[in-house]
Amino acid sequence: MPLDKTDITPTELQSALANCRQYWLNYGYERNEDEGVTLYRSGVPHPQLNGVMRVAGDDILRKVDYARQVLKDLPSVWWLGPDSHREAIQTVTAMGGLIRGKVPVMVARPSDLASDPLPAGISIEVIEDDRELLTWVECFAPSMGVSEGSLAQLQRVEMERLDKQGEYTRFAAKLNGMIVGTSALFASHGVAGIYVCTTDVAYRCNGIGAALTRHAALEGWKKGLKLASLQASKMGEPVYRRLGFRTVAEYDLVMF
Incomplete structure (x- = not known):
């Protein structure tokens, strides 16, 4: 590429x-x-x-x-x-x-990202409550290929991450109080890293993923982070490119 x-x-x-x-x-x-x-x-x-x-x-x-x-x-x-x-x-x-x-x-300057209004009825909120965190993980688990049988383990390791205070912020897109999308900001090494950006399959193609990505990047900008970075899936890459992200390197993924 x-x-x-x-x-x-x-x-x-x-x-x-x-x-x-x-x-x-x-x-x-x-x-x-x-x-x-x-x-x-x-x-x-x-x-x-x-x-x-x-x-x-x-x-x-x-x-x-x-x-x-x-x-x-x-x-x-x-x-x-x-x-x-x-x-x-x-x-x-x-x-x-x-x-x-x-x-x-892929990287972008948060201040340069394309700006669109939030999809109708959608709000983006920070996830801080442990009970909501479990639902947040349940929302992004299918995109990671995590089976229902392994969901509890994924929820446990998410709750027990080794982040420093203020380093990791989780966001949820909500519709009528229900979590329909996720993203996270990992502020480290002077970079706004964006992770677990996904939308429930029933609500895709409505701009929710783009809104979550932009929101995380701009929250990083508020922290003084002038570069946003993410690793893109095939499904996500066109969305990020439309926002203004550009490919600067690649990982080869090798599995055992």
Whole structure:
């Protein structure tokens, strides 16, 4: 996929990648950020909740083998992007990892995002109550491929994230008091990272996802974060592009 021209600096790109690493690390009860290997392990048998965010430095074979041993009893996803060694993907696939595709890293200046009115009847609210948090997780779980049988585990690890005070803010789009969409702002490394942006399947194609994305980015801007970043799914990429996000890098996703 050709990358768009943008005014993002190399330092800002590294900050966006670091934001993504930290977001997923905060799901991990076991974390390792030493010797060029960044991994997390929640213990929940779902690939997105256990994984490797970076393999860098020298002696890549040893580092990949180490990470495989830590995660060998769980499904995992390896995010191999510009912050990983160029030979990492060949090493990981040689050990049996399966390439599942590429995920674009997209960025925007929050002040430049397209502005549209909220969809009729929709309000966007911060989720702070634990009971509402459970419903919030239930809304985005299908987009992660989390089965009903694993929902309680996902809800538990979401409640037990390792975020610092004020680092993570959850938003819900509500219609008549019912949660119909989600997004989250992860403020880290000077970047407004946007995550779990999804809309209940019954309410899609009404502008809710775009509104949630913009809202999270602008809340980051209010915190002084001048760059918003996200990793786009195939379904979400056209929405983010219309808002003003541009692709600046890609992750290869490899799963075990």
